[in-house]
Amino acid sequence: MQKIGLIAIWISFGLWGVVGIVSISSLSISQKAISIPILLLVSEIAFWLGVVLVGKTVADHYREQLNPRRLWVVIKMFWQRWF
Structure with a gap:
């Protein structure tokens, strides 16, 4: 069920x-x-629907990974490394 939920989230x-x-x-x-x-x-x-199917723990993990603050830190690290 979690795979179906993840697919639904990525489709969204x-x-x-x-x-x-x-x-x-x-x-x-x-x-x-x-x-x-x-x-x-x-x-x-x-x-x-995907969030309901994957459950709270997986949804929290993706919420943490897609947090704009975290993404900004990753972009800054990439920028400093390559430029």
Whole structure:
């Protein structure tokens, strides 16, 4: 069940990328206005379904790994190492 939950969480992240692609695509404004909220809603549902399936400990681990403060430290370390 945890693998299915992780897949659902990653699908939700992927749908956010699709939202970005749809927003710059050649679709009409009305098509964008319909598809973007639907994609966001499906993304949120997939994310929370995934969180329920993986459990609290795994969700806390991913929350810690995706913390913006931690990501900023990793980016700074990368920058200092290579530049």
